[in-house]
Amino acid sequence: MDGSLLVIWIVRILFLALLYVVLFRIVRTLLRDLRQAAREPGTSLGRLVVVASPAGEPTVGRSFDLDAITTLGRDVNNAIVIDDPFASSEHAILTYRGRSWYVEDAGSTNGTARNGRSIEGPSPLGFGDEIGIGQVRLRLERPRGG
């Protein structure tokens, strides 16, 4: 009688203990994942991914990590060099202000587009939006692992 009650009690406690083993192993995996994410140099504010580039420079699929102020254009001094016949040497500027990204035309000849429409003045840019410079289209993406 007492023996069987003891067995029941032990199995009961064992079940609760195992429940916490499951939880502990899951949380350990979570922590490892978080530490790995913290170790990656994921401190950039966003990425610009090349979606279309007929001239081949930059190549389609390439991704640029962005600084708070990123200049785009044909000139080699730009942070992102766009080698396209329709791009000006200083074409556009991407800036991160407070909570959001903005794109601004830097007085280019052919203008800058956001999601296919030409922009005037600084325009807010959400993650997933596309900007067009000449024939090159670039998509703003969230920083990796952020």
Next chain:
Amino acid sequence: MTVGATARPRPAPRVLGPIRPRPRWTEAKLLVVVAVTLLVGSLSLGLTMTGDVALYDPFGLAVYLAALAVAHLAQVLAGRRSDQILLPTMGMLGGISLLLMQRLPQDLVTNDVGGRTLGLGQVQLVWLVLGIAVATTIGIVVRSDSWLRRYKYTWAAAGIVLLLLVFVLGTETAGSRLTLRFGPFSGQPSELLKVILVVFLAGYLSENRPLLIEQDTRVGPLRLPPLPYLAPMVVMWAIALGIVVVQRDLGAALLFFTVFLALTYAATGRISLVVIGLVLFLLGSVLMASVFPHVGERFAAWIDPWADPLDSGYQIIQSLHAFARGGLIGMGLGNGLPLIGGRLPIPEVHTDFPLAALGEELGLVGVVAILALFLVVVERGLRIGAAAADDFRSLLATGLALVIGVQAFIIAAGNLKVLPLTGVTLPFISYGGSSLLVNALVIGLLLALSDKGVEPPPPPSERTWRSRLRGSEG
């Protein structure tokens, strides 16, 4: 640059890539621990209920564990790099549900299939296995989210139609008009509606985020976003109140509104929107409680259930007693819930009060572990959202995780008299087909979104994705 990258670009996104098995060791190890835990749980149940050293209903548990194993193997064979924690977590919660439903009186729910009568545990087993199948299938098959992203107004319209159908055609159970019947099929559309709401909000907010963040309308000391963009907020509020009035479903209204506010805040970072929402909600609650008797009754039963212990306060008092009997480590599986006059003390224990039953049998220790498992689901969802490539996906993952987390909170708080009691289900644990399938759908979508190989439209071909990955690793 590799030779492959100079080849002509693929015009259409690839629906199915080359299928290459990819081991998922983390998931496999976690599933083994989950299986061992459930076996010990079943043994504990068997010892208590029958007195023999044997598993309680070993066939049901075997079917459940086999379903988890198949789900794991299917994901390994499909070779997607999706999250490896969600399936074991869901498996653990579902397994606890299975043990609980096997242990409760089997005649709470009966279903006749082909001459055989299935009891509560067997019906729940069928739904759990179907849920695992749904989550795995969606996690493997869904490779693009454009079907959600592009048709957000269509989804919203479908959701409203669904809601109206319930208003008009719904059947009432226990004073709430929640269930929709089509011949032999019946379901609770508000479960599905919560997913549609998240999809619509993610689409709407990601599209209008810059406008909501940037522009201001000043009203006195408050800085509000432009007024036209507040319209959806007011509409949402009206829908929530409509659900309370017509459908008498306080829980769904609370869930929808909380998720709405949380997602708005996640998208804009503006606390003023949340404050306005809360003020609107409080005003609405006070109004509802004074105008509609069924809402006022819930409030009264929450504030003082002992004022009417045999009627409106009955369930919540029984729930509190169950938690009290459970104490720190519980009475053990199968040892709680004494029958009073041949009936269970809590009438709706399998749908509304599974946490009270688990609190009695597993104690505070067990309940904390279960709540922590829900927290794990939320953490994974938020992580998937933070790592997502664009706003839509980020908000979608955040919203899906919050739907499960907030729903678990609302019903757990209701059982514990922290909030007024509402009739929402405890995700993955409560009995019920619609609830289990929809929550499995949420897990499936999270699995699909967590895959690093999925790109927002227009998706670049896999080859360019590979070369970019190489570039970032070098």
